[in-house]
Amino acid sequence: QLYRKAYYNGSATELSQLPEDQGYEVAFAGRSNAGKSSAINCITEISALARTSKTPGRTQMINFFSFDDERALVDLPGYGYAKVPEKMKLKWQHTLAQYLETRQCLRGMMLMMDIRHPLKPFDIQMLTWANQADLPVHILLTKSDKLKKGAGKQSLLSVRNELKKLSLNASVQLFSSLNKSGKEEATQKLDDWFEV
Numbered sequence: 001q002l003y004r005k006a007y008y009n010g011s012a013t014e015l016s017q018l019p020e021d022q023g024y025e026v027a028f029a030g031r032s033n034a035g036k037s038s039a040i041n042c043i044t045e046i047s048a049l050a051r052t053s054k055t056p057g058r059t060q061m062i063n064f065f066s067f068d069d070e071r072a073l074v075d076l077p078g079y080g081y082a083k084v085p086e087k088m089k090l091k092w093q094h095t096l097a098q099y100l101e102t103r104q105c106l107r108g109m110m111l112m113m114d115i116r117h118p119l120k121p122f123d124i125q126m127l128t129w130a131n132q133a134d135l136p137v138h139i140l141l142t143k144s145d146k147l148k149k150g151a152g153k154q155s156l157l158s159v160r161n162e163l164k165k166l167s168l169n170a171s172v173q174l175f176s177s178l179n180k181s182g183k184e185e186a187t188q189k190l191d192d193w194f195e196v
């Protein structure tokens with residue numbers, strides 16, 4: 001199984017530090033605390049691969065987790081973290097937009113949103129950038145264990161509706177790193193993008 005072979009393969013804080021633009025990359029994006037690092041650990045089944053934290057803003061660099069010479073996951077820093085100075089936020093937004101626009105090996109973006117707080121302004125921004133760059137987006141509504149089954153389904157439908165209204169293009173699913181629900185569906189999407 002490919003994803004269990006994941007290993008930490010370096011970090012970058014600016015575009016000039018990125019590894020060579022070759023092979024396949026999938027970026028994990030989302031607001032601070034949305035559960036990006038937890039999702040990576042869940043999917044790879046390596047519990048301490050990406051550092052998770054109750055404190056938002058834990059991941060502050062672009063972290064690379066490779067499976068082989070050709071395929072890697074990219075854990076992006078959580079955006080929208082209030083305590084980061086404005087100047088740094090702007091710089092990071094610029095780096096992020098540039099990365100999404102120029103990175104040839106990028107096959108898709110997994111966008112994590114806490115199911116209780118979906119489609120915040122920054123999520124819309126990410127979706128807009130990705131759509132403009134013709135980059136496929138798959139949304140994980142994370143921490144679905146926090147809602148009852150019916151409420152979870154309701155949220156899923158309303159997010160899909162909202163996307164349609166906004167003319168934003170993305171697939172959406174429920175996900176929980178805690179009880180691993182939605183893991184198969186997310187892995188299937190990665191298989192498509194990585195051409196596994």
Ligand code: GTP
Binds near residue numbers: 039057058059177
């Ligand atoms: P940053 O790196 O700060 O941007 O955060 P992140 O998006 O990587 O979030 P992270 O995975 O560190 O998780 C944030 C918090 O949410 C941690 O306390 C996790 O334990 C918790 N969490 C993540 N996924 C789930 C989930 O599926 N269910 C529940 N109940 N909690 C979760």
Ligand code: MG
Binds near residue numbers: 037052058059078
């Ligand atoms: Mg993180």
